[in-house]
Amino acid sequence: MYLKNFDMDVFDTLTHTGGENWTILHGDTLQLIRAFQPESFDALITDPPYASGGWKPNEKNRTTNQKYSSMAKEDALPDFDGDNLDQRSWTHWMAEWLSDARKACKPGAPVCLFIDWRQYPSITDALQWAGWIWRGAAVWDKMTSRPQKGRFRQQSEFIVWGSNGAMPLSRPVGCLPGVFRYSNPQNRIHITEKPLQLMRDVVQICEPGGRILDPFAGAGTTILAAVKEGYQAVGIEKSNAYYKLGSDRVKFALAAEQDVQQGVQI
Numbered sequence: 001m002y003l004k005n006f007d008m009d010v011f012d013t014l015t016h017t018g019g020e021n022w023t024i025l026h027g028d029t030l031q032l033i034r035a036f037q038p039e040s041f042d043a044l045i046t047d048p049p050y051a052s053g054g055w056k057p058n059e060k061n062r063t064t065n066q067k068y069s070s071m072a073k074e075d076a077l078p079d080f081d082g083d084n085l086d087q088r089s090w091t092h093w094m095a096e097w098l099s100d101a102r103k104a105c106k107p108g109a110p111v112c113l114f115i116d117w118r119q120y121p122s123i124t125d126a127l128q129w130a131g132w133i134w135r136g137a138a139v140w141d142k143m144t145s146r147p148q149k150g151r152f153r154q155q156s157e158f159i160v161w162g163s164n165g166a167m168p169l170s171r172p173v174g175c176l177p178g179v180f181r182y183s184n185p186q187n188r189i190h191i192t193e194k195p196l197q198l199m200r201d202v203v204q205i206c207e208p209g210g211r212i213l214d215p216f217a218g219a220g221t222t223i224l225a226a227v228k229e230g231y232q233a234v235g236i237e238k239s240n241a242y243y244k245l246g247s248d249r250v251k252f253a254l255a256a257e258q259d260v261q262q263g264v265q266i
Contacts (some may be wrong), residue, residue: 017247019254022227024235026243029097029215032236036104041234042210044101045203045222047114047194051090091122098130101215102164108171109164110205114140114194116157123160132162140198141181159202171207189219189245199225206231220246224253 015026025032085093098111105111111132115123120137127134138159145155159180180202182195203226206212210231214222217235219242226233227250237243 015243017243017251019251021232022223022234022250022254024217024220024223024237024243024247024250026237026240028238029236030093030100033097033100033104033215036213038103039106040211041105041109041213043109043203043206043212044105044111044215045199045205045212045226046112046214046216047192047218047222048094048216050116050119050192051085051087052116052118087119087122090119091126094123094126095129097215098126098132101213102131104213105164107165108167110161110167111163112138112159112161112202112205114157115160117154120158120160127160127162132164133167134160134162135167136161138177138202139179140194141179143181143183161205173205173207176201176205189249193219194221196221196225200229203229203231217246218242220250224250227254228257 014032017024017026101111111127113123113127124134138161140157140159142155142157145153147153180198182198185193185195199221203212203222206226208230212222212226212231212233214226214233214235217223217237220235223233223235223246235246237246
């Protein structure tokens with residue numbers, strides 16, 4: 001369906017997994033995103049590496065498990081790349097791929113980027129440098145977090161959002177909430193995995209039946225949420241481990257859902 005919008009010479013050399021209405025490509029977003037033809041996507045929704053977890057170099061250069069997880073070493077999930085950049089390098093990297101992603105999106109396409117409080121100023125800079133219109137932010141209230149005596153709890157992350165140029169109010173999309181309250185998912189397969197229902201809510205910023213791009217597919221949550229809500233979805237994942245984990249998750253979850261539906265029909 002959407003592969004006609006992709007450079008097939010590039011696609012034929014890629015490892016990829018997919019099914020009806022979805023594909024996850026295995027590779028580097030900076031390279032792959034340039035291979036899409038202009039105006040291929042109706043929305044960009046993603047959870048990029050934050051390169052956060054501290055202010056000092058020795059804090060930022062820790063592994064993603066050390067920064068974002070309290071799991072015991074024997075239970076630790078795979079680490080992921082791209083999370084050790086300093087703020088200036090990270091902002092430049094974000095602006096670079098966001099610029100290419102904007103070319104791959106249709107005029108008026110919404111963009112939603114997850115981020116924490118440390119990188120909030122930088123991501124809004126990168127978004128605008130890349131040519132998108134910054135339109136605001138929604139809040140993911142995780143409801144729980146580690147208490148800090150004498151301080152506010154760090155129990156929220158943000159969804160910085162905007163659009164590729166003008167975004168007409170006549171779009172067939174309803175009024176979405178500004179705060180989403182969901183706890184962190186249990187039995188995660190990714191260190192920073194987002195709740196599936198959260199992503200099912202967020203993807204509804206896209207026009208019905210549209211095609212959504214997620215350049216950092218990770219656990220496949222955005223891809224799975226998009227398909228469940230009736231959209232088409234294309235993901236990109238660089239990590240070998242998460243390409244396999246995310247692809248398998250989407251494939252098995254959709255197959256299980258189809259089995260249930262067929263059982264009901266019988």
